[in-house]
Amino acid sequence: MTTAADPQASPIRTDVLIVGAGPVGLFAAFEAAVIGLSCQIVDALGRIGGQCIELYPDKPIYDIPAIASCTARELVERLLAQCKPFDVPIHLEQRVATVEQRDDGRWTVRTGQGLVFDVAAILLAAGNGAFMPQKLALPEAVPLEGRHVHYSVPRLAAFADKVVVVAGGGDSALDWALALREVARRVTLVHRRPGFSAADSSVELMRRAVDAGEMDFVVGAISGLNLADGALRSLTLRTLDGETELEAEHLIALYGLVADLGPIAQWGLTSHGGRIDVDTSNYESSRPGIFAVGDLANYPNKQKLILSGFHEASLALRKAYTYAFPEKKRVHVHSSYDAKLAQKIAATG
Ligand SMILES: Cc1cc2nc3c(=O)[nH]c(=O)nc-3n(C[C@H](O)[C@H](O)[C@H](O)COP(=O)(O)OP(=O)(O)OC[C@H]3O[C@@H](n4cnc5c(N)ncnc54)[C@H](O)[C@@H]3O)c2cc1C
The missing domain is CATH 3.50.50.60 (FAD/NAD(P)-binding domain)
Known part of the structure; x- marks a missing residue:
């Protein structure tokens, strides 16, 4: 994974931009790769892991399926290991600032630090917003x-x-x-x-x-x-x-740190209490092509749990796929896929 950003470079073209390298953003990167979407991650912080690392790295977590107990830090390490075979670029200290939809339907997303992305869809996994020092x-x-x-x-x-x-x-x-x-x-x-x-x-x-x-x-x-x-x-x-x-x-x-949704609050997305309203069939916001998952998503009975964010990301990416590949209409994962995934994982240890 890369963490360096070159602000002079031309726009980075990828299928999905994932905003937030918390647990949900990291799992989303894996899920995107599994269904054949390219993606890149940006995070405003200088390190990966969102609330897990900033707020409770050594606290045990007991409610991740098939992991009886692990610390929040271990969970982030496991999520990173899970997406390692796909070598997803992660750009740290990049706070997403503006978004514009182009005539061809794709989005131009800029960070306050000068990176520019050209993407088919945006997955906001930005938690409660970017952490800033109090x-x-x-x-x-x-x-x-x-x-x-x-x-x-x-x-x-x-x-x-x-x-x-x-x-x-x-x-x-x-x-x-x-x-x-x-x-x-x-x-x-x-x-x-x-x-x-x-x-x-x-x-x-x-x-x-x-x-x-x-x-x-x-x-x-x-x-x-x-x-x-x-x-x-x-x-x-x-x-x-x-x-x-x-x-x-x-x-x-x-x-300590305070969370601030910052510029995303100006993107014209319908929201309540600082969280973005989504359609629970695909976690799409009021602007088609922009999705909100994890703690940022707002819908009836939303639970702010890592597990819920994983589910939301999985469904959102399936809809995002239809923007990246409009001709295909829906995700079609070939039966040969498991074998390819196994090969990739074996190759990276
Ligand atoms: C003390 C505590 C204990 C918890 N224990 C559990 C538990 O045991 N089990 C459980 O399931 N959940 C637990 N939770 C809740 C869990 O941590 C959250 O549900 C989870 O972190 C949400 O993940 P996320 O990826 O959506 O957001 P976050 O973890 O908040 O990550 C969001 C990331 O997005 C980045 N970001 C935000 N805005 C921008 C921007 N404009 N540009 C770039 N980057 C941006 C932030 O810097 C951050 O790194 C706990 C929470 C707390 C506070």
């Missing part, structure tokens, strides 16, 4: 973004010998605070309460690092950013004892 509610943080205020840590080395504050109480905040103490001049973890949602083992490591004087931990809420010559110098913290100032050259706020 940002600081401080207007002065906006112009500092990327320079002194950060919502991720792309390169640890960028913080070498700096005074860094990491804000948050989840796994990311604790893991990065612990990692940064190796390179930064000083690291302070700031969290609004003494309890954490991070793994107990990370909390224990953090407390030991604080006891050893390798980093600091402060309970408080960030209420202001103080600048000198356009650069961050300190934070104002509201603590139980009142307001205090904390030196900081860089603030890394890791408050």
